Amino acid sequence: NAGVTQTPKFQVLKTGQSMTLQCAQDMNHEYMSWYRQDPGMGLRLIHYSVGAGITDQGEVPNGYNVSRSTTEDFPLRLLSAAPSQTSVYFCASSYSRESYEQYFGPGTRLTVT
Amino acid sequence: GNSVTQMEGPVTLSEEAFLTINCTYTATGYPSLFWYVQYPGEGLQLLLKATKADDKGSNKGFEATYRKETTSFHLEKGSVQVSDSAVYFCALFVTSGSRLTFGEGTQLTVNP
Numbered sequence: 001n002a003g004v005t006q007t008p009k010f011q012v013l014k015t016g017q018s019m020t021l022q023c024a025q026d027m028n029h030e031y032m033s034w035y036r037q038d039p040g041m042g043l044r045l046i047h048y049s050v051g052a053g054i055t056d057q058g059e060v061p062n063g064y065n066v067s068r069s070t071t072e073d074f075p076l077r078l079l080s081a082a083p084s085q086t087s088v089y090f091c092a093s094s095y096s097r098e099s100y101e102q103y104f105g106p107g108t109r110l111t112v113t
Numbered sequence: 114g115n116s117v118t119q120m121e122g123p124v125t126l127s128e129e130a131f132l133t134i135n136c137t138y139t140a141t142g143y144p145s146l147f148w149y150v151q152y153p154g155e156g157l158q159l160l161l162k163a164t165k166a167d168d169k170g171s172n173k174g175f176e177a178t179y180r181k182e183t184t185s186f187h188l189e190k191g192s193v194q195v196s197d198s199a200v201y202f203c204a205l206f207v208t209s210g211s212r213l214t215f216g217e218g219t220q221l222t223v224n225p
Contacts, residue, residue, distance in 0.1 A: 004156070033212075042117075042202060042215035043157075058212070090156055100145050100206040102213060104156030 002026050004105035006091050012111045013081040021076040021108050023091030031094045032074040033102070036060065036087040043090065049074055050097045081112045115140045119203050119216035126193055126223050134188040134219045136177075136203035144205040146170075146179050146186040147213070151200040160201070193223045 007022045025032065033048035045058030049068040063085060065077040074093075078085060088109050092102040120135040138144065145164040149157040161170035166181035175190045186203060203216040 040217050042217045043213075044215075045212055048212065092157075098208055100147070100162070100213065101159055104158070106154070106156045 004091055004093055004103050006089075006105035006108050008108060009106065010109050012113065013078070014113055015082060017081050019078055019081065021078075021089055021091075021110075023074045023076065023105060024072050025074075025091075025093040025103070026072065027093060027095075027103065028071060029093035029095055029103075030071070031097045031099065031102075032068065033058070033092050034064070034066065034074070034076045035090045035092065036085075037090060037107070038087050046076065046089075048097075078110075083112045086110060086112045115144070115205060115207060115214045117203050117205055117214055117216035119201075119219050122218070123220035123222060126221070128195055128223055128225050129192045130223075132188070132190040132193045132197075132221070134201055134203075134221070136186045136188065136216060138184050138186065138203075138205050140184075140205055140207055142207040144207045146177070147204045147206065148175070148177055148186070148188050149202040149204055149215075151202065151218070153199070157202060193221075195223050195225055197221060198223050
């Protein structure tokens, strides 16, 4: 049982480049979400999904896109990377949107130069 | 809106010292409260939870009591170990909002 997996673990991008952060879970969870973690700011919700084909914005969605074509996968796309997007990104999942216990992946550390 | 405020870190203690990390919250509705822990290089893990006033959550020697009158959920441990070194996040969840709101995190370092 792998839980929540994320790839890559580390990434360096130049300003303006695009990339996709991958997230997958094998627990058949309906709810998946993306957070970014910045010093002194805790975790902030970027986007979330309550099931395949359904996504919505969180607190800080600008500059990011998501899609949910399957229950298992929830990729996060950076369309044109900016230095302000340098952060650690965490994917999380839970049984349903009403379920407070979320399971987190190990994170992706992204640097944009 | 909902918000969580944690005591500023970092916190450095010697092994076997007593730990308190303060957490206060504001919420619309009736929240559930949590402490998550993040060990170096890992994602967050749920440490303990409390879903109603006066509940005490406990796990691995850590405790926190849901105090509605003071809107607080302070984390305590009687005797910390080096292996407790991590970042601790206080969080709340309101069903109507269906999302976790996190505090800023508190870095704890325990020296032998």
